[in-house]
Amino acid sequence: MSNATEQAVFNPKLRRRVDEGSGVNQVECNLVEAITLTLAQEMDRDERVVCLGEDVGLNGGVFRATDGLQARFGDQRVFDTPLSESGIMGTAVGLAMGGMRPIPEIQFEGFMGPAYDQLVNHAARYRTRSRGAITIPMVVRVPVGGGIHAPELHSDSPEAIYAHQPGLKVVMPCTPYDAKGLLAAALEDPDPVLFFEPKRVYRLPTRDWIPEDRYTIPIGQAKVVTEGDSVTVISWGASVYQCLEAMDQLPEDISVEMIDMRTISPIDKDTIIASVQKTGRCVIVHEAPKTAGMGAELATILQEHCFLYLKAPVQRVAGFDTIMPYYKLELEYLPNAKRVAEAITQVMAY
Amino acid sequence: MPIRTAYTAKIDYLQIMDENGVLDEKLAKDTLTDAEVLELYQYMCRCRALDETAFKLQRSGRMGTYPQNKGQEAAAIGSGYAAKRGVDWLVPCYRENAALWMHGLPMHYVLLHWMGDERGNQIPEGVRMTPLCIPIGTQMLHATGISWAMKLRKEPAVAITYFGDGATSEGDFHEAMNFASTFQTPTVFFCQNNHWAISVPRESQMNSETVAQKALAYGMPTVQVDGNDLLAVYKVSKEAIERARAGGGPSFIEAVTYRLADHTTADDARRYRDPKEVEAWQGKDPVIRLRKYLTAKGLWSDEKQTALDEAAKTMVTEVVRAAEGIAKPPLADIFDYTYATVPAELETQKRTMRTHSLGQNPEQVGLQTEWTS
CATH class of the missing domain: 3.40.50.970 (Thiamin diphosphate (ThDP)-binding fold, Pyr/PP domains)
Structure with a gap:
């Protein structure tokens, strides 16, 4: 070395x-x-x-x-x-x-x-x-x-x-x-x-x-970015930053457990299951279109393994099921802090 | 300004032994000795015997779909013999079995492949080849990549890749040729122009007079050869391989041959081929012409043929027995070979042999009844 x-x-x-x-x-x-x-x-x-x-x-x-x-x-x-x-x-x-x-x-x-x-x-x-x-x-x-x-x-x-x-x-x-x-x-x-x-x-x-020295992070391990017990927010890629921004817009009594998947496949089931069994609520955020996106897979895993823990339906904040628009409309297309905050608020009120 | 010629080219066609087994002695010099021809002829007959048996295995329900190699053996054997076993890489399609066996692939592996068992692709240690490739025209890129690696690693090894005339319509063919030529990789592109891509004849596949001329666009040496002429195929292959080994970059060979059988056992070529055309090509069969040559030279006889046919039959029986003697693979294999390490979800699927989650975990909340297997 x-x-x-x-x-x-x-x-x-x-x-x-x-x-x-x-x-x-x-x-x-x-x-x-x-x-x-x-x-x-x-x-x-x-x-x-x-x-x-x-x-x-x-x-x-x-x-x-x-x-x-x-x-x-x-x-x-x-x-x-x-x-x-x-x-x-x-x-x-x-x-x-x-x-x-x-x-x-x-x-x-x-x-x-x-x-x-x-x-x-x-x-x-x-x-x-x-x-x-x-x-x-x-x-x-x-x-x-x-x-x-x-x-x-x-x-x-x-x-x-x-x-x-x-x-x-x-x-x-x-x-x-x-x-x-x-x-x-x-x-x-x-x-x-x-x-x-x-x-x-x-x-x-x-x-x-x-x-600076070489280190590795195991593939297949999600990261808990912030610990919390009210609601689990799962995301990856640039959307993680939109989620973090959304957290600033929430009332103080909502404590968000923010998870960055980091690896899309294989899925770190253990981390998300443990978190949602703790919080009972989950919002999944990704840029890709909603239908048949990774959010669908994660939500299914959660209903398989956290069914009786869930206090609200798992929500997805995602790209719309449209072709990604040219850039004049891209910020409206992509999940933003406002949409994420709204979903979190609704999940909390359910 | 006068118009000037920016580029001119010609394509050579080489034949050394004609359909009657008559040699052009001058061209035949420094190709194969009679002893080698004798040995390769016998090998060709054995490959033909196995090919015919493979067809019958499918017809009798003992094997799945199979693409016969019949009629194209000289192209496979001549080029395969020119490559160094254990050093050079073969990157095949699926109609050059004879070359693969020559380079160390156990004969029954090919049957195993078509019997629906991936272990037929489990290339043994030290054997340098990729498995049969089903998506047409995609494997040439691997040959370019492999030979590129050989060049970067300073190994004096060449990759020879096989494909048909139809494959040259695929984009990957052109990308492989362009990469090879741009990076001057030690690659030999060996096209078995057997005139038919399932039901589409070469003339409908392209408007080019030859397949060989496609290589001109990539600035690589290219030649057309009688693909049913063992000596001519050997000669052009040897030249291309040794040029590549010496750092001279890639070459292209168009071996003009003919698919004597159907595309596969699932095909019926009578629907689209004129029987007269097939008959004419049967007369150009590489087996027949070599036998004529060796007989005329006094090196072969009907008695020897009878003995060879008997020996081939014994060999084929052993090969079939070897393939059929391999038990169905354990289902666990499909999980174990997806990744080097089985991921957690796959491990669960392997352990429970199902994909639904209830009962997977004894402590799982929501289980109303105790699950028993």
Whole structure:
């Protein structure tokens, strides 16, 4: 393990400090900087790791998530590929078969369509169809979600589509700390991991101090963000921040237990069940359309395991069952603090 | 400004042994020795025997749908023989069984696959290939990726991928060719142009005069070869593989052959194919021409053929027995091989063998009666 000074080279612009209490090397970064830093650290410790995708090399990716990686690791580790999503996903499958640890980037979630066949019909199935003889360890990075005034097909939330696919794991961190730990864990995982990065929170105005040295966060573990006993609010991705904002609008006597799923698949059932058995009320919040979204699955789990604990029907605050609108209307489409607060209030009054 | 020629190209066609088993001695130099031809001919007959038996297994209800390889054996064997076993990767479709067996896939695995058992895809350690690939034209990208990995790891290994004429209409084919050419990966694209994509003839599949010319757009060496001519297939494959191994990048081979059987056992080609066309191609059968050649050379006889047929029958019986002797897999397998580690929900489904939740947890609130299995 390289020390903090050596690691600082990965992104010297970031501020660093040693936490006085714990002695931990810390770095101050936003979510996208946490990802870049982690990619650099992982490429440094494992020469099998390669990044490939559209504009990820010289340009450092359209969101700069791979900024500086090609300069540091060379053009035989970071590849600008042809403009070809199925090609990126399919060759990544082959690279994994050939012993590499590829990190393909699909530039926006809206462009996953052409790569769907390779991800779902090959990457996800190889372990099972070869009975373990061939496995596909790779991490597919995809910026996801709305709220940044992007053009058409740059703002969707398709996580449920992939959570429905056995053989895939789906992760969506929303803080720099979780992004760093989950990305390192995803690279350790022997199976394909779809790593969704909520672009709305790539660059929040405030940066977080997080440990600089490598750490992992287990895939499949939700996080209790705030403890409470009146109502459980479950969310993931950028919506977590809308929920936190909603909590500020509630009367003081409503104590919210806020859960960030962090991993979409496999689902951390234990955490949500324990919380709802305690609170008896639940509001689930996500950007994706309501019908057949992940909220439906979570609500079903809760009625299966918390039936007699429930004091109100589980509520979903989600994107509408429409096509994601162009950006003039996107903030009306996406769940916001007002809608979340309203749902919480109604659940409390039920 | 005068108009100038920006690009010109030609496609070579190679045949070394004609339909009557007559060699072009000059072209045949430095290809296969007679001893090799003799050995590969016998191997081809054994593969044909197994293929015919596989058809009968389906017809008698002992195996599911099966796509016969009949008529295309020279393409598989000539190219497979040119690749290094245990070093080079084969990335197949499903009509090149003979190449897979040659590279170490146990013969009964192919039957096992079509008998509905994933263990037929469980490629043994040290055998370098991917399993049969069902979605058409998707596996070439894996070959590009695998060979790319070989290049990055500085391993002198090549990937050869097989597909049909219909597969070249798929987008993934073009993406695989473009990636391979852009990154100069050691990949050999081997198209078995067998003239039919189920019921659609090659002429309706594309307006190109050859399949081989598609590679010109990707700036890669390309050639058309008589796919039923073992020597010619071997020669072009060897050249392409060794060029790739030496760092010369990818190549394309169009092996012109013919699907003598139906697409699969679920198909009836009489609905769409002229019997005269099939008859004409039966005359170009790679087995027949090799036998003619070896007989003319005094290396083969009817007696030897009878002995070979007997030996092949014994081998086929053993292969079928091996496949049929494998018991149905335990249902637990489907849970155990979805992920490296079984997630909690899947573990519960595996343990209870059901998906409903009541009774899963003895302490579950709301259970009115004690659940017993």
